[in-house]
Amino acid sequence: MYLEHLELAHFRNYDSLALDFSPQTNVLIGENAQGKTNLLEAVYVLSLARSHRTNDDKSLIQWGHDFAKLSGVIQRRVGRLPLEIVLSHKGKRAKINHLEQKRLSQYVGQFNVILFAPEDLGLVKGSPAGRRRFIDMEFGQINHQYLYNITQYRSILRQRNLYLRSLQRHQAKDLVYLEVLSDQLSGFGAEIIWARKNFLQQMSEYANAQQQQITQQREQLIFNYQTVLPTAEIQSSEQLYQYLKEQYQKQQKRELQQGTTALGPHRDDVSFIVNDKNVQTFGSQGQQRTVALSLKLAEIEMMKAQTGETPVLLLDDVLSELDDLRQTHLLQTIHNRVQTFLTTTSLDGVARDIIGQPTTFTVSSGKVIH
């Protein structure tokens, strides 16, 4: 799939903008702080109805205005599809084909993007929360049910933590309600863990294939999913649900003392094992970067396999961060296959022989010249 047309009104430093894009490589060139990342962010928001760099939707609205509007037309194998997001101080509204969607989880998934920014190079080394967000964004795009379960889980978790805190402070005393919340949390938690387990297994294979290609077969990459899932005896999400319920019962005393939920998928993590060693602790910086790149390329393959469409790739300032070998591998993999938006301050040092003749746009203080 690809993004054919984009219009922005009052989004970040764009007052108003209308652009047509190439189905192949689109290069956004400009000095610092001109709006290159803002433009990629707009594409990202059109896809996922949220930003990759802030949780505060209001900061996306141009200063001094009270709404931002993003609309785009995407091309898929089955035809064109208009999408629209309006952000205002009251919240956000999303339309598919001019029809307003009641739930954002229904909107997400029509238009798939994968973003690769310098921060992603730190995915391997960074915090577990970063890796969980990565998993949720990736799987959520492919699987509505997963996204729904995650949102439900989060809101029950928040309620449960607040209730545990008031029990801890003796402001509440009803343990039946706590059990109800534990039950609900176990239900969604089991579905999430089960889905993550299966997804990660699949993705691990795609990522390993990429890793081997980049390293000329020298490195083998395996994912290691760390969760509350006890080993082999659990064969289904139903069994996992029962197991989680028991665990919450066992942990009740501790949870009441600490006033917070002790276990569940909100504590999950995944580690990356290269040639039998955890790259997070033992890998060189170069190896960690290779893993990050393999992950991103695996995302493309995985989305393609799951949805039948290649997602759109957003590369924010990453080319300059990759050495020649990795840059070449990345560009070869996407060339002529994946619509790509690439930001850079200059085209020097970019392997132009591979991209061929990209469509370039010059970005300068919230204006874009083709």
Place this chain on the structure above:
Amino acid sequence: MQYPEAIAKLIESYMKLPGIGSKTATRLAFFTIDMDEEDVKEFAESLLAAKRDLHYCSICGNITDEDPCEICRDANRDQSKILVVEQPKDIMALEKMNDYQGLYHVLHGVLSPMDGKGPEDLNIAPLIKRLQKSEVNEVIIATNASPEGESTAMYLARLIKPAGIKVTRLAHGLSVGSDIEYADEMTLQRAVEGRQEM
């Protein structure tokens, strides 16, 4: 320029209503000034009358001008079923479909620690008392399909079932997350008919 005090006050009052910001409030205030005096009088009187004459039914928690409410007083209704809803307006929606003949109970909210609502803050204890001295053999829980609506339903089921009373939940032909208030009559009817034992 500043608005004359009377207008400023009116705008302020409109802004106290849910979902109304300063822009809408200003528009409404100026509209009110242009209205016929008669209409304005009627409007003001209905506001006062609503506040003066309406209270909550001491049995079921519904809004009523007489206590007990019309439904609780009606001996022809099926006294063996109680349908539990979040808000009085849910009763309106269910009564419109003209199919359910039993009694109601209004919780006035759902369990939500985030909004400071624990079990003691809802109209739950009176429901349990009501069940102890009645011939009710089925409680139908019709809280919304939000996570909080679900917790509340599960919580009530745990309290009520040990007393040997059947507890059922509306079949959510209502799509997940949708509110009773907004469901159409056909959907509601199907939801009540297809209710499932908890």
